[in-house]
Amino acid sequence: MSFAKLKAARQDKPSYVTSNPLPSQESSAVPSEGPIQSTKESLYKSIPDHLQIRTSAVSGRGLWATKPCLPGQVLFAMKPHVAALSNERLALHCSQCFGGGGNAGLKRCTQCQVVYYCDSTCQNLDWTFHKNECIALQRVAASGETAIPSDAIRCLGRIMWKRQKQGPASPWTQEIDLLQSHKQEVPPSAYELHTHLAISLVRYLGLSSPSEIAAFGIASGADLANFVSRFVTNTFTITDPSLAPLGASVSPPVALINHSCDPNAVVVFPRSRPNNQEPLMQVVALRDISANEEILTAYIDTTLPRAQRQASLRETYLFSCACTLCTSTQPDLRDSVWCPKACGGVCPAPTEENSLSRCTQCLSALQKTDEVLDASRIGQQALDKASLLQFTDPAKSKQLCSKLIPILTSAGLTPSSHPLLALTRLYTALLIADLQSSSPSQETLDEAVVCATKALAGLDGILRYGHPVRGIARAELGKLLAVDEPAPRPPAASAAEEALRYPPSGAKRLRMALDVLLQARGELNVGFGAPNEGGAVGRDVREDIVRLERELGVWQKGLSEAMRDAKEAKILQRS
Ligand SMILES: [Zn+2]
Numbered sequence: 276m277s278f279a280k281l282k283a284a285r286q287d288k289p290s291y292v293t294s295n296p297l298p299s300q301e302s303s304a305v306p307s308e309g310p311i312q313s314t315k316e317s318l319y320k321s322i323p324d325h326l327q328i329r330t331s332a333v334s335g336r337g338l339w340a341t342k343p344c345l346p347g348q349v350l351f352a353m354k355p356h357v358a359a360l361s362n363e364r365l366a367l368h369c370s371q372c373f374g375g376g377g378n379a380g381l382k383r384c385t386q387c388q389v390v391y392y393c394d395s396t397c398q399n400l401d402w403t404f405h406k407n408e409c410i411a412l413q414r415v416a417a418s419g420e421t422a423i424p425s426d427a428i429r430c431l432g433r434i435m436w437k438r439q440k441q442g443p444a445s446p447w448t449q450e451i452d453l454l455q456s457h458k459q460e461v462p463p464s465a466y467e468l469h470t471h472l473a474i475s476l477v478r479y480l481g482l483s484s485p486s487e488i489a490a491f492g493i494a495s496g497a498d499l500a501n502f503v504s505r506f507v508t509n510t511f512t513i514t515d516p517s518l519a520p521l522g523a524s525v526s527p528p529v530a531l532i533n534h535s536c537d538p539n540a541v542v543v544f545p546r547s548r549p550n551n552q553e554p555l556m557q558v559v560a561l562r563d564i565s566a567n568e569e570i571l572t573a574y575i576d577t578t579l580p581r582a583q584r585q586a587s588l589r590e591t592y593l594f595s596c597a598c599t600l601c602t603s604t605q606p607d608l609r610d611s612v613w614c615p616k617a618c619g620g621v622c623p624a625p626t627e628e629n630s631l632s633r634c635t636q637c638l639s640a641l642q643k644t645d646e647v648l649d650a651s652r653i654g655q656q657a658l659d660k661a662s663l664l665q666f667t668d669p670a671k672s673k674q675l676c677s678k679l680i681p682i683l684t685s686a687g688l689t690p691s692s693h694p695l696l697a698l699t700r701l702y703t704a705l706l707i708a709d710l711q712s713s714s715p716s717q718e719t720l721d722e723a724v725v726c727a728t729k730a731l732a733g734l735d736g737i738l739r740y741g742h743p744v745r746g747i748a749r750a751e752l753g754k755l756l757a758v759d760e761p762a763p764r765p766p767a768a769s770a771a772e773e774a775l776r777y778p779p780s781g782a783k784r785l786r787m788a789l790d791v792l793l794q795a796r797g798e799l800n801v802g803f804g805a806p807n808e809g810g811a812v813g814r815d816v817r818e819d820i821v822r823l824e825r826e827l828g829v830w831q832k833g834l835s836e837a838m839r840d841a842k843e844a845k846i847l848q849r850s
């Protein structure tokens with residue numbers, strides 16, 4: 276966590292690497308039995324030697340490199356302290372290793388009938404957590420309540436039972452208790468959410484009054500509210516190797532890392548280890564990090580422009596960001612319009628407060644500010660609606676995207692601009708879902724390729740090379756280009772005309788697919804960690820590359836040669 280107001284609040288908090296590790300009374304819900312013996316020797320053992328917890332006047336407590344790190348280097352890897360699948364994923368993944376990705380072969384817990392496991396190994400590994408959870412879930416069902424508690428509640432429940440079992444002096448509990456608190460800054464809307472969570476948790480744990488929470492080493496109802504607040508601001512979303520969200524987790528060592536909207540590292544779950552070690556969080560360097568530089572990851576979607584990022588950080592993480600990107604005076608492509616004179620430069624997008632905008636290169640004034648403001652406003656409304664409808668009414672969602680994308684484009688927004696990029700990415704995802712559900716038409720396939728290309732151009736403009744989001748988007752485009760064309764177009768009348776066509780057909784398309792997949796492999800190797808070889812998606816991409824190289828080899832050898840090969844193979848088979 277970091278920045279501005281927060282930093283000031285944090286400065287008087289103790290540093291956990293120096294002599295006084297005692298958190299102040301209001302800063303945590305640590306049980307009152309005796310002082311905590313937290314030294315760097317006994318806590319945060321999963322943090323390797325090349326990283327160090329330091330407290331700086333600027334960013335408060337954080338994680339710093341003590342040695343230079345390279346892009347793609349796994350800075351550290353660890354299993355979260357607790358994790359819980361989101362409700363919609365419960366029946367699709369193993370509750371221990373988060374593997375599966377479909378119900379086939381998973382076995383349901385016969386007692387609660389809510390959670391699933393790969394096998395008895397995964398079930399046994401999860402038993403410390405599930406033992407009490409199973410009883411709580413059965414109690415919920417018996418009470419006639421149909422809804423399964425949310426992943427946040429189930430995650431909190433898992434923390435409570437484990438801290439009860441481990442005791443307050445265990446490193447596990449101490450690390451949980453040392454999660455940073457920002458109670459004094461909780462705005463009313465967040466306070467309401469935290470109170471609601473605390474009440475639901477008390478009910479889920481089967482307690483008849485908040486005071487009974489003492490049995491879990493939490494002194495009072497107020498301490499519980501504080502505990503829940505610290506949980507919310509320190510939760511991590513677990514994702515699959517394609518970055519789709521799977522559930523919630525808490526990992527105190529990873530929570531030490533402060534935020535930047537232009538991070539030098541990312542937290543990913545590449546799934547490169549045996550199942551029983553998963554879900555393994557890996558913190559990966561995105562660029563060269565020098566010795567004595569702070570490790571920074573992004574807590575939010577960094578494709579959003581400054582205003583949206585700040586709102587999102589304030590809402591969930593309760594601070595204002597003062598990172599290099601947020602304080603930069605350079606125009607940001609996330610929020611830009613093409614130069615009206617088409618000089619190649621951009622104008623900062625106008626706002627309601629400041630409609631005057633000039634090209635940063637040729638200084639031409641942007642004339643159509645009202646058009647840009649209107650397009651952005653209705654684009655945001657359409658994006659909100661289309662995002663909500665994407666699973667329940669994908670056709671309507673698609674319609675909203677396809678209507679708004681041309682309006683925003685003609686208003687002059689750059690492909691990296693919000694909400695154009697977000698709409699393009701959503702539209703791409705919906706078209707891909709279409710292609711997967713039915714036998715694709717050439718039109719839909721080509722439209723998906725065009726859309727994925729635009730989305731990638733937008734992402735390339737604002738995210739660092741190797742960012743996992745870029746790597747995944749590039750892999751997606753490569754895979755789309757490699758799909759067998761249902762009805763390849765005949766060549767155009769002239770070579771010049773043919774060169775202008777996008778996407779191309781035939782061998783040219785396959786060569787393009789190969790190029791894009793090779794680039795994707797390079798980026799995935801960075802974003803998902805070099806030792807993980809791009810994680811599960813990287814593995815997939817490597818297989819596609821081999822297949823394409825073989826196919827292109829066939830193209831190059833020419834049809835006749837291929838036929839001759841086939842004939843020879845048949846003769847060989849017969850003999
Ligand atoms: Zn499993």
Ligand SMILES: [Zn+2]
Pocket residue numbers: 384385386387388389390405408409410
């Ligand atoms: Zn169960």
Ligand SMILES: [Zn+2]
Pocket residue numbers: 535536537584596597598599600601
């Ligand atoms: Zn920022």
Ligand SMILES: [Zn+2]
Pocket residue numbers: 614615616617618619620621634635636637638639
């Ligand atoms: Zn210009």
